[in-house]
Amino acid sequence: MVIVGDQKGITIPDLQRYRTGIPRLRGLRLVHTHLQGEPLTEEDLTDLTLLRLDMMVALLVSRDGNSERFYSAHLLPENPEKKVLKIETFPSFRKLENDFLRFIESLEDEFQKTHKAVSPLGSGDRAILISVSRESRDQIEASLEELKELAESSGVHVLETIIQRPQTLSHTTLIGEGKLKEVLIKCLQLGANLLIFDQNLTPGQITTISDLTDLRVIDRTQLILDIFAQRAHTQEGKLQVELAQLRYLLPRLAKKTLALSRLTGGIGGRGPGETKLEIDRRRVRDRIHLLEKQLEQLSLRRQQRRARRKKRGIPILSIIGYTNAGKSTLFNLLTHSHFQVEDKLFATLDPAARRLRWGDSSLFEGHSIILTDTVGFIKDLPKDLMGAFRPTFEELKESDLLIHLVDISHPRFQNHIQTIEKVLVELELDRIPRLLVFNKEDRVNPEKVREVCQRYGGVSISALRPESLGNFFMALEKKLKEISSWKSFSNEAWGKDTEDLTNEDSFDIQIEI
Template sequence: MHKPKNRVSSRNPVFTHLIRKEECAIRKVYGNLTGLKTNHIQRLERIYRRKIPANQVITQELANYLAELSLEINRQIGVLVARKGAIEYVIVGDQKQIHLPDIGRFRAGYLRLRGLRYLHTHLADIPLNRDDFVDLAMLRFDLVGAIIVNDQGLPGKYYLAHLVPENPEEKRWEVLEAILPGQLTLDFEEFIRALEEEFRRTQGPRDVDDQRERAVLVGVSNGKRLLAEESFRELHELAQSAGLFVMDTIMQHREKIDPKFLLGKGKLNELIIRSYQVGAEVLVFDHDLTPAQARTIADMTELKIIDRTQLILDIFAQRAHSRVGKVQVELAQLKYQLPRLGTRDDALSRITGGIGARGPGETKLEIDRRRARDRIRNLEKELSHLQKGRKQRRVKRQRNQIPVISIIGYTNAGKSTLLNALTHSEVEVKDQMFATLDPTSRRLRFPRDIEVIITDTVGFLRDLPKDLVEAFRSTLEELEDADLLLHVVDLSNPDFEEHITAVNRILEELHLDQIPQLLVFNKEDRVEPQLAETLCTRYNGVSIAAIHKPTLRKLVQRVQEEILRLYPEQEKYPQLKPAALSVSLSV
């Protein structure tokens, strides 16, 4: 039969040389090759040609080959084997241990195992050690096995271990009994199928259709425990508001924060193992990580790393609906990310210059930074333009001489619920942090025929990211025109006093602390009446339950009195003249 002219025969010596050259480039032997003879390296390379049947852990032939060669070079030899039996990596160590190469990032999913098993030789009759178990847990191998090499260069016995799903005993792996080579009858294919099915059944009450990312929350404290635990509880609420599925939480108290890993190295290893055990995809830290810390932890864990600021920015990005809100959030995100564009790779360091553009040119990193700075400038210009429109509307309100009342407070304190109750509005209300991002204004008429503008604002938070405060400064500047601030406090929250302090601190930073303020203690129905009365006396405030409209009567009366007290001569707001008094409340 006539062969096509463009077909290259595998017998062609040039073609065969190219194939061999390509194989050599791909089939690299990793690890400690110093001092090995050419013959030893060639024999190590030939391991790649072998294949293990899918239903076997290892063949007797391969075990014999590894044991003989390991004894001859007096070093441990390891292989990483894919589930279909192909040898993916060959690694050489020293007499006591093997340092595994970088085998690439692995995105976690429902299958909690990597799809590789790690088999290696031990030159002494020593079971699997701590390094083996750490490799098993951190790299999520299907199986780890040690082949004991006897004095004749033959396999003496096998030590095997595998990961186990989350369990009440908190056992992370199971070590099988030592077994002789001829007695290894484990059906590996069936074993892995059953193990992964067990992982699926035990990794939390999440439906298959639930697309939320699984997260472990991480906190480190080197100060007051109560403050750290309070902040950690808040992080849990933030994570849920962001749409994360929280699988577990880990808190460490230590005298000094580790500048490299934040946690201690041992605690970090424990965190990694726990994260893999519960099937986490994200680690959320209750701290602002430096770019170096985030990169180091990400390299070690192979999981997505998010700090507190990123989490808050993500929530704001989800909730922004108006053009102003979207611009403010993107501006804050870019300012946060700009210094973190320092992560670079040699592969990114490419010259974009050429003929007519001699010199070093711009690297990919520099281009990204320049584009980010350009985008920041454009967003700042757009925000300034949008801010002019807000100022014009504020001037119009002032010209119409309508008092302005702004509802402020800690996030999820019930501000939007109060606005809806007072004005019969239908602003979206959710029991989660930062449910309201874009300000909402409504008109409100009090019983004494006093008409005001009442505005719901974004919730405050302790340690609010600086870039976020700066980006939302134009929105928060509307508070400058407020005649009265209704500071809503969630009375049922055990940390409400710290929340009051945090809100007042932000008002001081924005130079808004001179505006008259009325404390409104919300959710009085969830605490003892005596507590609400005591706090109202101490802070000269009012207690309500925003979901129960009858409790708002005393608030309406108090706000009305405050407006009249602030402007007794009715010069600024002529409509405040008490000519047409009304005894009926609008709530």
């Protein structure tokens, strides 16, 4: 390709047609003339980096049109000196005997070698995590740690995390173009193809960054939406996630649909249902209306079920808490069920309920309760998700007792408690009686467990050890007694009926104390 410019510069056309996709070089070298005898400029080097050119060459041309001297620059694989570019000067191109293609091949091989090796599991996406914030370093690091867990839960390989604490935040790219260049070089060196920001980006920022770098770019919200999309199994869960994704997408749909493939892509291309290139705002809106209608119908059924439960007067106990606290593990233990338990964030999306009956040695001998397990919470749970999952959360309002489960072995469990308290207020669940239960006591020294329980007025358990539940059952009985003294659970219903009141099969399981 030949580009004609003027003495001030040239305009490089859109290179989208050429070998896109990190981590390879573009397969293009740019040879251009400098008329004032100047070496490679900052702008030349920026183009080299952002366009991932094989090489940038500036040929010095004298007034009489002759040229001899030239400068060249190319990117460097990761190296101990942390150099990113190699710039060279040559006295004359006439004596140059370079096999350029072979040179670039070996350079790309070098890049390949420095790419971090990762296990072949997961979606195969290789990501660099970025936080651009003016919060304290501690806060940023903790949040990034969680982002990393989220990314890994989603099957992404995290190659590196980058923290940027700028004086002012850039409107166009958040991170600033200079730093973005560094990030891009890192991506080339490590072989990353995805940038995940811990901050939420505006639609414009996402477009600008991905246009500048050719990388896929997602933010915290989209990552969480993506995980939910992977995990939803029931009809209702799937509808809810798709609704949340589309509501998130709608304001991000630019007039032109070009950038859409990136937006709907998410991780490994798992965007909402049928949304491909051709969708436009109107179709998204139509789909949102349809989903809302379908969800409304499902919610009607839910209400009927709730009404039935209420009539029976069986107390409903819900296990709530931060994601990964061990809610499903406890639920499974108490109900002898086998719901999915995983050391992943958001293992559970679809609520489950079971009926339980107290054993002989209990105060409530022969009486039943309904126990439910729900989706976990997390800091900054996306607004669109909260909206779409509202019916699920609404159901929590019918609970007579919330069992707030906390992973005491997590270094930031105190923040988790605060987050949950905040969410409970937001969802208007804060008036429901609560029992604070610290889980995973097996991972923390007993002294600390005792101290924390005392400080917070809670009990501790290990959901992996049935024999550790004694105190928990006692606290549960006590709470239930308090509640039943002002709420009259009908005695008849507590034990005797056999009608299916749960959304799953109704089980009669004895709680043995």
